[in-house]
Amino acid sequence: MTCIEGWTSFNGFFLLVLSLLAIGFNLTPLVADYVEDKRILLSPISCYEWWLPGIIGGGLLVLPAVAMSLAARKKGSCNSRCGMLTSALLSILAIVGAAYCIIVSLFAIGRGPLICDTGSYDVNDCDYSLGNLSSFESIKFDLSWLRNASCLDHYEYDYDIDSGIMKERLFDVEIDEDTQKIMHLSVFMALTIIGLLEILTALFQIVAGLLGLCSQLVRSTLQGSILL
Template sequence: MCTGRCARLVGLALVPMALACMATNILLLFPSREGGWMNHLTPQIWLMGGFVGGGLMVLCAGFSAIHAGGKGCCGNRCQMLRSVFASLWGGLGALYCLVVSDAGLTYGPLCLHAQGKWGRPFSPCSESYLVNRKMWDQCMSPPQAVLWNVVLFSITLDLGALELLLCTVQVLNGLLGTLCWDCRQPAKSQDEGL
């Protein structure tokens, strides 16, 4: 496969993933699909790992890869080199998304728990609340906060891992395209055919 075509495919895969990460992070701001809980969100939600890291930073890498693999740029080493740097930037964003999402899953949501206090009832536990759904009943408000937190942070975690993989592929592909040229040939002009 040509490096240009590969870059285009990677970019076309990264763009929807980045948009999905951004949408997922926005949904995390509204536990249980309600907007009245803004004062009770975890730091991991406010760090915007899915919006900034897995979203905007990866979006730059995706558009750069699409541009490097465009039909009118056969063999353009500068665009491939730019896509390498953009993919490194996107890889850092995806890694940031992974770290923040992992922390969000590890410590759990901020909720009103059984003692009548707001806090994170799962963070000091030795047993993981992710495998023991009976522990989820400790969170009384917002309703279904644990499920909301687990599902959405799992989505950003998985998307961040895929984005990191694709950005790594594009770094290698872009270096190959920069050093070895793209295998596609530019269109021949009519004068050359005569």
């Protein structure tokens, strides 16, 4: 059996399931935000949901490795030395994407939902940047935002389009604070676990790809020796 089809095929299917789960979890707060206000970016649960850790990191960057791994089932391009090497290289890309998913998710858990982090409810108040990802000291794992009785202010400011005036009004959301906290923690914890599983699976596929490459090389060498 060339290309270690069974092993590679399992890795491909498992990565596909994980990538779809990552995309689904990332979409959950985005859809909830839209359902609540019928507008995106109006009252997001977290700034980090718009970094798309599950859609880009755990999803799109993993799919190329999925496609190459599943090609083994049909004994296609994965059934060659070039295919084996490509499979291993694309798995490295998947690891990079999964690592991005994990790092962003950990920062999101540490910072808590937007209502507990900045005291505001608009992405315009997000002070997050890519540079923050290199500063792991800013991650807080005490989860004080989860233990706090309430993170909400009594008032927020709303911009009146007709008058062009900022008006203070009582903060009223359809998704209550506890629901936002639970959703925030559940989404980013799930993305962290998914990212870890994707890294492990991609590592297994790298091993499978290298073994398949060695198998092809050995077979070619033996066939050449027989012809001689």
